[in-house]
Amino acid sequence: MEQQHDVILSVKDLNVKFSLRGKVLHAIRGISLDINRGESFAIVGESGSGKSVFVKNFIGLLDRNGWVDSGEILYNGMDLAKFKTDKDWLQIRGKEIAMVMQDPMTSLNPLKTIGAQIGEALKLHQNLVGTAAYNECVQILNDVGIPEPERRYKQYPHEFSGGMRQRVVIAIAMACNPKILICDEPTTALDVTIQAQILNLIKDLKNKYNLTTIYITHDLGVVANVADRIAVMYAGDIVEVGKCNDVFYDPQHPYTWALLSSLPQLGIKGEDLYSIEGTPPNLFNVIKGDAFAPRNPNALKVDFLHRPPYFEVSPTHKAKTWLLDERAPKVEPPPHIAALREAHKEVRQ
């Protein structure tokens, strides 16, 4: 099982800061992460946890007031963290790493036909014009499951439904044959039935073109459907990372526990749902110790003083919590989590 993975993208101790109203916001606080070729990786977190900011670094879409303070992003021997100008980014953006944005209503140009918008990407990246571009375009539309591509080619975004528009956005991203496809909340704006179709489409494309996909989402149901590996983000840091089954059936970090137990699907009717008290920390302030400690009902003393390093649970699973230190007292996870762990013992082995 454990073969050496082929790392496609490697992030080393990345720190990103924003300057906002004269104050400095520390949005990404030292993330190190390897993403393997051909895997489907999901980043989960609440809004404000920095998951979008983190991946925007991969294609140079950070807002003007943000900058990479320190750290490296290695892709194909290049350090993306050192890229400054748009000219640098053009060799990566779209061609190597493409992104599907959250809201298909706003990410298309309402004044251009679908064909023109896909053609634009084809011209820029593959130098295709005229009939060649048209043929390629129809081919791509077919690929993303849009019926009657010849007719649809000439239509404008307003003639498409939400799900079809998201397919067009995916078509534009796929037009440049990227190696990595980043999907930023690809289905949040869509209905459940359409959501399932779009997720299946992305999965099919991934297998067909051997893509590496990175999903960003706050919906744990979507994550369970698509991901091979999961990273849980909290306050600008990845607190737990592991295989899908590791994180869902044997979570280690108290934040992951809390997140999973607060899902309504695990609740029992008439009883209170497990809820996380308080709100996420303010990233304008310097965070001391474990960022989740103030909301953690059984936080240890050390959680408030020192920031935990990664502790390995298994070769594929690690978490940043002092609970995994050998000196830590035994803290039992909430009953839901313990039950999950017990129920899925065999699946994990």
Place this chain on the structure above:
Amino acid sequence: MNYDEVNEVLVSVRDMHVVFGKGRNKFEAIKGVSFDIYKGETFGLVGESGSGKTTIGRAIIRINPMSGGEVIYKGDKINGKISRALDKKVTQEIQMIFQDPMASLNERAKVDYIVSEGLINVEKHLSSEERETKVAKALLEVGLLPEFATRFPHEFSGGQRQRIGIARSLIMQPQFIIADEPISALDVSIRAQVLNLMNKLKKERGLTYLFIAHDLSVMRFISDRIAVIHKGVIVELAECEKLFAHPLHPYTKALLSAVPLADPEYEKHKVLLTYDPSAHDYSVDKPYWHEIEKGHFVYGNEPELEGYRQELSASKPEEADEPRRKQESCENGEK
């Protein structure tokens, strides 16, 4: 809730029609919907965007005028022209919680005013001290501090803002609250707080909710009965667990199969059903709204209903104990 006893009907919707626009632009958003909401229950309304679920809620509280049918509240018809006294009573007793707490609060008013605005209209005799104590009480009840009354909405987080929205409806001493997607704009960790708060208030004050949402796992947790709406027509209505265990209408089945659950093993084996509205042949037999077994309504024509009946009787024997957890819904998804 126990539905075996006789229940008191609080709100009754009879053949509701809502039409937007005129002439060529006419759009029939609600095409004849009927249901009862019992006192003390949480009635869930699920459907995709554009299905008309919000329109039903807004029509009951009289934001959207109805073009046909009637709404009966405690035995009185409340849509159309009604007497002044009844209008005042309805304004006070039916309240709404809106979807997006970032958009539904007046940015330029202080919390004190936002929460007490309703009182200004209904209880004119109140002195300002009395009003302040009422505001403080309402804020405490939703888990906020009375000193927050002097702050502006932008100083609060999403969860706190939704609590302000709830306090605003509670101060009117309502009996019936329409909650239109109250948690879909909130973060996962905050959702549980708001759901718990709503359940607590329901128990303490004997409130009745009409809970509108698109997320079925939330619905399953909070609702006593669920109605599934598709393109302006309620296609199925049943008690929550019955609906999850024995969905009959093909649209309900498709919807249930599409819900993502945070369980990788379940997701790996799930079979996605798609709903094809053209599968219904309504050219000869007209469909109607029928109670197929006690408390379980479904929309269909005679041949379809016959099929549903057979499906129900086939599944009956194995129903030994009350199915409730996701394992069962997992099996349903595979059927």
